[in-house]
Amino acid sequence: xxxxxxxxxxxxxxxxxxxxxxxxxxxxxxxxxxxxxxxxxxxxxxxxxxxxxxxxxxxxxxxxxxxxxxxxxxxxxxxxxxxxxxxxxxxxxxxxxxxxxxxxxxxxxxxxxxxxxxxxxxxxxxxxxxxxxxxxxxxxxxxxxxxxxxxxxxxxxxxxxxxxxxxxxxxxxxxxxxxxxxxxxxxxxxxxxxxxxxxxxxxxxxxxxxxxxxxxxxxxxxxxxxxxxxxxxxxxxxxxxxxxxxxxxxxxxxxxxxxxxxxxxxxxxxxxxxxxxxxxxxxxxxxxxxxxxxxxxxxxxxxxxxxxxxxxxxxxxxxxxxxxxxxxxxxxxxxxxxxxxxxxxxxxxxxxxxxxxxxxxxxxxxxxxxxxxxxxxxxxxxxxxxxxxxxxxxx
Amino acid sequence: xxxxxxxxxxxxxxxxxxxxxxxxxxxxxxxxxxxxxxxxxxxxxxxxxxxxxxxxxxxxxxxxxxxxxxxxxxxxxxxxxxxxxxxxxxxxxxxxxxxxxxxxxxxxxxxxxxxxxxxxxxxxxxxxxxxxxxxxxxxxxxxxxxxxxxxxxxxxxxx
Numbered sequence: 001x002x003x004x005x006x007x008x009x010x011x012x013x014x015x016x017x018x019x020x021x022x023x024x025x026x027x028x029x030x031x032x033x034x035x036x037x038x039x040x041x042x043x044x045x046x047x048x049x050x051x052x053x054x055x056x057x058x059x060x061x062x063x064x065x066x067x068x069x070x071x072x073x074x075x076x077x078x079x080x081x082x083x084x085x086x087x088x089x090x091x092x093x094x095x096x097x098x099x100x101x102x103x104x105x106x107x108x109x110x111x112x113x114x115x116x117x118x119x120x121x122x123x124x125x126x127x128x129x130x131x132x133x134x135x136x137x138x139x140x141x142x143x144x145x146x147x148x149x150x151x152x153x154x155x156x157x158x159x160x161x162x163x164x165x166x167x168x169x170x171x172x173x174x175x176x177x178x179x180x181x182x183x184x185x186x187x188x189x190x191x192x193x194x195x196x197x198x199x200x201x202x203x204x205x206x207x208x209x210x211x212x213x214x215x216x217x218x219x220x221x222x223x224x225x226x227x228x229x230x231x232x233x234x235x236x237x238x239x240x241x242x243x244x245x246x247x248x249x250x251x252x253x254x255x256x257x258x259x260x261x262x263x264x265x266x267x268x269x270x271x272x273x274x275x276x277x278x279x280x281x282x283x284x285x286x287x288x289x290x291x292x293x294x295x296x297x298x299x300x301x302x303x304x305x306x307x308x309x310x311x312x313x314x315x316x317x318x319x320x321x322x323x324x325x326x327x328x329x330x331x332x333x334x335x336x337x338x339x340x341x342x343x344x345x346x347x348x349x350x351x352x353x354x355x356x357x358x359x360x361x362x363x364x365x366x367x368x369x370x371x372x373x374x375x376x377x378x379x380x381x382x383x384x385x386x387x388x389x390x391x392x393x394x395x
Numbered sequence: 396x397x398x399x400x401x402x403x404x405x406x407x408x409x410x411x412x413x414x415x416x417x418x419x420x421x422x423x424x425x426x427x428x429x430x431x432x433x434x435x436x437x438x439x440x441x442x443x444x445x446x447x448x449x450x451x452x453x454x455x456x457x458x459x460x461x462x463x464x465x466x467x468x469x470x471x472x473x474x475x476x477x478x479x480x481x482x483x484x485x486x487x488x489x490x491x492x493x494x495x496x497x498x499x500x501x502x503x504x505x506x507x508x509x510x511x512x513x514x515x516x517x518x519x520x521x522x523x524x525x526x527x528x529x530x531x532x533x534x535x536x537x538x539x540x541x542x543x544x545x546x547x548x549x550x551x552x553x554x
Contacts, residue, residue, distance in 0.1 A: 037501075038524030045509075046535055046542075081421075210498035211449050224449070230423055230473035294424065294467060294477060296451070305467065307454045322452035322502075330498045 008344060010039050015113065015348075017355040025341060033336040035329055040355050048319040053079055053288055053310075054153060056319060060306075061147050063321060064354055066109065068147045069095075069102045070299035071306070071321065076151055077232055077295035078308035079316075083153075083288050089234070089276040091155035096234040097271045098142065098150055100264045104134045104175060106300030107257045107264075110352045111182060114254055117346045118195045123185065130178045137171045139377055140164060155281030165272050172265050179261045186258050196251035200335040200347035203248060210334070213327045214302020215260065216351045218244045219252035226298040237274065238267050250350040257352075287314050299324055301352045325353045396422050398474060402445055409440055425476040434480050435490060438466070441478075442495055446470045450496040455506035457538045462487045462512055482512070491516035509536040 009020040018039035024032040044063060048056045057079075061072040073095055080087055087095075108131040115123030135145045141160055142148035150156050185192060202212070207220040217224055225242040227235040243259045245252040288310040297304045302324030311317040328351045335347050388394070399419045407413050410433060417427040429437050441447040447468040456463030461481040469475045482489060491514050492499050503514045504523040511534035525535075534540060 034521065036521040036523075038522075038526065041524040043535060043542075046540075208448065209496075211451070211496060212498070224471065226473075229471065230469075230475070292426075293420070294451075294475060296469075296475070303451070305451050307452075307465065307467070309456070318454070318456055320452070320454040326501055327452070327498060330500055 005034075006341075010036070015353060015355075017353070019348075019353070019355050021336075021344065021348075023336075023341070023344070028340045028342070030336050030339055030341060030344075033333045035333060037326075037329065037355060045319055045321060048316060050315065052286070052314045053316060056316065057151060057153065058149070060319070060321065061149065061151075064323065065146055066106050066354065067102060067299040067301065067304070067323075069098050069151070070297055070304050071323075072151045073099065073233070074295050074297035074299075074304045074306045075308065075319070075321075076153060077297070078293040078306050079153055079288060079310070080284075081293040081295070082291040082308065082310050083285060085154050085282055085284055087155055088279045088282060090159075090278045091280045092234045093271050093275050094156045094158075094160050094280065095151065096238075097160065097268060098138070098148060099233065100267050100271070101134055101138050101141075102148075103264050103300045104261060105131055105138065106352070107261050108134070110257060110300075110349075111254070113349055113352075114196075114250075114346065115192075117349045118192070120192060120195075123182075123192075126178075127182070130175060133171050133174055137168055140167065143377075152281060153284035155279070157281070159280050160275070168268065168272060172268050176262070176265045179258060179265070182258050183262075186254055193251060196254060196346070197247070197249060199250045199339060199343050200350055201249045202331055202335050206331065206334055210331050211327060212302075212331045213324050214299070214352075215253055215256045216302065216328050216331065218242065219256045220248040221246045224303075226296045226303050230296045232295070232297060234271065238270050240267055250346055253350045287312060288316070301325065301354060302327060323354060325351065325355060329353070398472070399423070399425055402474065402476065405445060406437070406440070409444075410437060413437070423474050425474065426479065427476060428479045428481075431480055431482055431489065434478070437478065438468075438492065438495065441468060441476065446472075447476060450492065450499055450502075451475070453492075453499060453502035453506060455510040455512055455536060457484075457510065457536065459538070460484060462510055464489055464506060464512060466492070487512045489514055493517065508534075510534050511537065 003024055006023045006025060007020060008023055010018040020036040022034040023030055044059060047059060051059060057072050057075060060075045061068045063071045108127045112124040112127035115121065138148060139145050141164065142150040142158060150158055202220050204221045207217045207222045221244050223242045223244045228242050240263045243256050243263060245255050290310055290312040292309040295306045304324060305322040307320040308316055309318040332348060332351060336344060339347065396419060402425065403417050403419065406417060412430060412433055413427060417425060419425050447470050449469040451467040451469055454465040456465065458481065462484050464480045466478040467475065468478060480489060489512060491503055501523055503517050506512045507514055508522055508525045
């Protein structure tokens with residue numbers, strides 16, 4: 001009898017996103033793994049060539065539902081470099097602030113998913129409850145929970161007024177307290193450690209040869225971080241450590257992410273303490289002069305890279321997006337080999353994959369055309385509490 | 396920009412054909428235009444002698460008569476050298492870089508699918524990112540490729 005390949009996916013092999021794995025097994029052991037991606041491909045790069053730079057910013061922000069600020073900032077950095085725009089320091093600080101808040105949101109989300117994948121659902125419930133704290137702050141600063149829309153060519157659209165600083169700092173204190181508890185879980189809870197340790201190993205040599213990025217690479221002892229190596233926005237002014245770990249497995253990837261959260265809290269405090277005064281935007285031309293630039297950005301999942309070429313018109317000649325998952329997906333094959341079939345979800349989840357980023361999708365939500373009523377955040381919150389209260393659920 | 400200058404000197408000394416083909420855009424950003432015939436040896440020299448150990452990604456470009464392939468290479472210290480290689484559209488062939496950078500597999504499949512660049516030596520595997528039933532010879536990122544807006548199957552807007 002010849003080899004039989006087991007298809008896993010494309011429907012939700014690990015996360016709620018499509019990817020297809022073709023697995024060759026010997027008993028329960030994985031001998032060979034292949035990955036098929038592309039199910040989320042929507043041609044965003046082509047669409048960018050047919051829209052203006054500003055429209056592209058909004059489109060690229062929707063490449064990903066989580067690291068949306070990463071993509072819009074990464075793209076704008078390239079555009080601003082071509083146009084020779086000097087982004088004001090206050091705008092750089094606000095961009096960095098939102099970037100780090102986004103990292104908190106992403107890492108807490110990941111920790112919950114990791115808990116869920118290994119059957120530790122109370123961890124999932126806790127982290128996702130705590131994640132709401134940072135989501136509220138993001139909504140307070142930008143008006144949106146995701147796809148913040150705070151960026152614009154040449155700066156940011158909204159100022160972070162000093163009356164918001166104490167609210168942010170209080171939330172950071174709460175999150176720091178909670179993260180200490182997660183560090184305790186990650187280092188002391190034996191059922192968690194035993195399930196993750198030694199699973200999905202990836203050696204330092206493999207990380208280096210395959211150019212693996214982000215927390216996945218740092219968990220194998222490779223200290224690469226675009227925030228330090230190729231400083232952008234306000235990172236040059238901040239003091240922070242690049243967290244690494246030498247476990248080289250799923251456990252190490254969990255440890256790196258929870259410890260990175262602690263660095264992020266410190267960065268948020270530094271940003272608020274040293275926030276420069278001044279304008280938040282400079283005027284940008286509609287037509288961007290001909291030129292090209294590459295921008296690198298450390299998204300929560302790893303390095304994001306955008307290449308932009310302008311031709312002197314209001315539309316770009318070429319936009320190229322390389323999201324971190326595409327850089328890491330090769331390594332997943334290596335991580336799965338010689339492990340058990342049951343390890344697939346957690347090993348795949350451990351790179352914190354985002355296939356819509358990788359395939360560059362765009363999510364379209366239908367607008368309710370009948371309603372023109374606008375609700376502010378508080379009204380929406382009250383509405384939802386009342387909605388549940390009428391149905392007998394009290395918060 | 397002392398380090399960038401050193402890299403420029405070192406490359407032009409080793410490859411006289413690169414004289415005037417390398418530019419320093421700003422600190423940590425360099426560009427070099429390399430002839431397809433020299434590409435393998437330049438890449439090898441950069442990887443092994445100049446410390447460009449990271450291949451960030453590969454970008455494909457449509458330049459009209461030519462197709463461009465941009466290899467975004469970086470060092471640990473953040474210096475990035477973007478190597479541009481142009482091949483004629485009539486016969487767009489490049490050699491795979493996967494023996495040196497195994498992580499480049501997906502990047503190369505992407506330029507195969509979206510721009511129709513042939514990558515010699517790329518191991519067989521799934522295509523990326525287009526569907527298996529994508530019509531042959533259709534390369535969406537080429538400038539002359541336009542999306543056909545007429546619905547071919549399913550419901551029309553009136554029904």
